[in-house]
Structure formats: structure tokens, C-alpha cells
Amino acid sequence: MITKESVLEALSNVQEPDLGKDLVTLNMISDIAIDGKNISFTVILTTPACPLKEMIERACVTAIHHLVDKEANVTVHMTANVTNNRKDNKAVLPGVKNIIVVASGKGGVGKSTVAVNLAIGLSKEGAKVGLLDADIYGPSIPIMMGLREERPKMTDVNGKNMIVPMERYGIKVMSIGLLIDEKQAVIWRGPMASSAIKQFITDVYWGELDYLVIDMPPGTGDVHLTLVQTVPVTGALIVSTPQAVAAADARKAIMMFRQAQINVPVLGIVENMAYFTPAELPENKYYLFGKGGARQMAEQFDLPFLGEIPIVQSIREGGDKGIPATVDDEQVAMGAFTALAQAVARNVAMRNANMEPTKILEIVG
Numbered sequence: 001m002i003t004k005e006s007v008l009e010a011l012s013n014v015q016e017p018d019l020g021k022d023l024v025t026l027n028m029i030s031d032i033a034i035d036g037k038n039i040s041f042t043v044i045l046t047t048p049a050c051p052l053k054e055m056i057e058r059a060c061v062t063a064i065h066h067l068v069d070k071e072a073n074v075t076v077h078m079t080a081n082v083t084n085n086r087k088d089n090k091a092v093l094p095g096v097k098n099i100i101v102v103a104s105g106k107g108g109v110g111k112s113t114v115a116v117n118l119a120i121g122l123s124k125e126g127a128k129v130g131l132l133d134a135d136i137y138g139p140s141i142p143i144m145m146g147l148r149e150e151r152p153k154m155t156d157v158n159g160k161n162m163i164v165p166m167e168r169y170g171i172k173v174m175s176i177g178l179l180i181d182e183k184q185a186v187i188w189r190g191p192m193a194s195s196a197i198k199q200f201i202t203d204v205y206w207g208e209l210d211y212l213v214i215d216m217p218p219g220t221g222d223v224h225l226t227l228v229q230t231v232p233v234t235g236a237l238i239v240s241t242p243q244a245v246a247a248a249d250a251r252k253a254i255m256m257f258r259q260a261q262i263n264v265p266v267l268g269i270v271e272n273m274a275y276f277t278p279a280e281l282p283e284n285k286y287y288l289f290g291k292g293g294a295r296q297m298a299e300q301f302d303l304p305f306l307g308e309i310p311i312v313q314s315i316r317e318g319g320d321k322g323i324p325a326t327v328d329d330e331q332v333a334m335g336a337f338t339a340l341a342q343a344v345a346r347n348v349a350m351r352n353a354n355m356e357p358t359k360i361l362e363i364v365g
Helices: 002-012 055-067 109-123 190-202 220-231 244-256 293-298 313-321 331-354
Strands: 029-035 036-043 073-080 096-103 129-133 153-157 160-164 167-168 171-175 209-215 235-240 266-276 305-311
Touching: 002 029, 002 036, 002 055, 029 160, 036 055, 036 160, 036 220, 055 073, 055 209, 096 160, 096 220, 096 266, 109 129, 109 209, 109 313, 109 331, 160 266, 190 220, 209 220, 209 266, 235 244, 235 331, 244 266, 244 293, 266 293, 293 305, 313 331
Parallel strands: 036 073, 096 209, 096 235, 129 171, 129 209, 235 266, 266 305
Antiparallel strands: 029 036, 153 160, 167 171
16 A cells, blocks of 8 residues: 555655755655555756756656555656745845846956846746846846837836836846937936936836846946845856956956855856857857856856856847847757756755845945
8 A cells, every 4th residue: 555654755765966855854745646556746846947857856756666666657747936035024026036146247248148048048947037137327138138119117006106027038127228218328326326226126016036137237336235235135146258357357246245244145157158159060169268267266266157158149149139049049059048047046046945044235334
């Protein structure tokens, strides 16, 4: 006789590789149903972008066959409930589970390209995703998302007028570029830019999101400080290119987030424009700007290296046309950004399981 207890006991031998505990202890098993030798249950993953789902499914089936009944017919349903570790009062962005900032030490490293394709990549894996363009002085998200000359609408939320973010490619999008003429320069002092960022966070109706990806301005400055003082940032993704000068500036971004008064976890480093791959020779890699600079930096700071994004013509063309590479299904780019989305989601889950809760920071001075 197969029982629910015997199934749970068997599954208690299946480890979640990233979190280092078994599925039963982590409350990841639900809906166990037994009908003779037919066994079915659901595994609740920490993110729909989990790259280990097939491995976990196979381990579950193997555990049942070895420890319960080798002739059992096992059906494993895989679902996901994205984790969060917010312990603030959730007065700001109450429906957002995780806030990921995409930052760089300098401009021109493709930070916005990474942010756009990361957001879409997470969405294509099944997550609810928003994308906020916090680059006040150089907003490029409207062009890259195909939202030029479009304007968001307003809605009433509990008696308060709020901006409704635009929706494109399955994600919610907001940018200063959606509110002003793209030919108009944004000439604001720091306090005005900081005020705009606060408004995009508090006056935009983001709703329920698993991940809000925020494309930060290059460098370190007012907007970065305003953001960590306004919302509990889950973690930062640092974008660099292979050149020594880019890596040196990326180090400054890492050190900013690691300062004691800021203390935002760095989820990892991604190397953009890592190598050139011609469309007609997809297996070839030409390291035009050097090799391994970001990987060495990740090792130096004991941070995850989240992957290399190649120089592919379709990535540049997609950004200019408003059809990002992750939408266009160009294979080389798709593979790189899908792997990045899975790696980021995986590191967010580990961060939520193993680190202190996210919180809004109080910075004096």
C-alpha cells in the first residue's frame, strides 16, 4: 500500500541544489494524489525561470521508484511561486516581490540592452515582470521596446490618480521617455531627477510583479541613492565589457552597493559584448575587446559570473527597431539572454533564502 507519508519520506531525499535543503523541508511538495500505483504531486519551484527543473523532476521520479515502488507510475507537475524576502511595511510597491537594479560603472556598455532582454527573458520563462527606465538623462527603453511616441494613461486607484505603465512583449514598462518629446533634452539638477524616480515608483500602478527590473543611469550618483532610500532593492546586476577601463568602472559600482550604509547584495556580473559571432558562422567567437575581464572581476570580488553576451548584429538591430533579440528569437542572442534570465532568477532565489531581508535604507548626509 502506497501512502502519502511514504511518498513524502522518499521526496525528503531530493535536494533543491541551490538552497541546499530537501523539497519536503522547503515546503515545495503539494497536491499528492495516490490511486493504486499511480502517484502524482506538484513541485513548487522558487521561480519559473529555474534552470534545474528537469533535473529536480527526474530526481523525484527516481526517489519514488527506488524508495516507494519501482513499478509506480509517477506524474510530477511543476509550478512556481517566486520567492521574496521583503520585511518592510510594503507601503511602496506592495505587489512587487523582487526589485532588481541593472547598473554599470560607465555608459556605453549595453546596460539598457541587458535590462530589456533580461526582463523579457524572465517573462518568457513565466514570471510577471516590470521594466522601469531610471536613466533620466538618457532614456532609451521606449525606442528599444518599440514604444516611441506612445503615452501612458491614468487610472484611479483607491482615490489616487496613478500612471498605468505601458505593456509590450508581456511586460509592463515605464520611462521618462514616455512622458516627454524624444527630441527634448532633460536638463535637471539632481533633486529633480531624484523626485522623478520617486514618482515613477510611487505614482505608477505596477500591480502584482515577480520582478521589477530597473535600468539605472551609468555611474554612481543621486538616482542610485534615491532608489535605495525609496524601495527595498533585492539585488544589483553589474554590466561590464571586457576592456580594462570598463572593468575598472564596474568595480566602482560594485563598491558602491557594498558600502556599509547601502549594503545591497550584488547578484552577479554579466560581460556584455564579450565576443563577436558572425551570423553565418554561429560557432565562431572573436574576442575583439579582450577576454575574461568581467569573469576575473567576479572572482576577485567573490561574485557569481552570470555569463557572456556576444556581439551579434541582431541584438543591435533589434534595439534600434524596437524588437529586442529575445522577442525576435535569434538563436545565439536568445540562448545567451535565456541563460542570463535563468541565472539571475536562480541567484535571486538563493539571495532570498540565505541573506537578510530587503529593506529601505536610511542614509544620513
